[in-house]
Amino acid sequence: MDGWEALENLQVGDRIAMPRKINISMPSNPLSKTELTLLAHLIGDGCILPKSPYHYTSADKANIEVVNASAKELFGIEGRIVPQENWWHTYLSLPD
Numbered sequence: 001m002d003g004w005e006a007l008e009n010l011q012v013g014d015r016i017a018m019p020r021k022i023n024i025s026m027p028s029n030p031l032s033k034t035e036l037t038l039l040a041h042l043i044g045d046g047c048i049l050p051k052s053p054y055h056y057t058s059a060d061k062a063n064i065e066v067v068n069a070s071a072k073e074l075f076g077i078e079g080r081i082v083p084q085e086n087w088w089h090t091y092l093s094l095p096d
Helices: 033-045 063-077
Strands: 054-060 080-083 088-092
Touching: 033 054, 033 063, 054 063, 063 088
Parallel strands: none
Antiparallel strands: 054 088, 080 088
């Protein structure tokens, strides 16, 4: 009734308005499943350093393979897998 109020100004017993019904529809996504997969992995454990290729680290070899397959499909990048103690790195260099 009195308009918007900042959250910190609300007190116990104050009345607030809420919609009676919220219609939720499935949003469209312009990214393909492969693009989303690669993006999610690189956000989760990817890294880029100056003058270095993108690289991704995982203890799960299947994750490394998914990242390499996605990079190849999307950008023609052949990932270079480097085993470590109990994990792998894959380096994703852009083709020349």
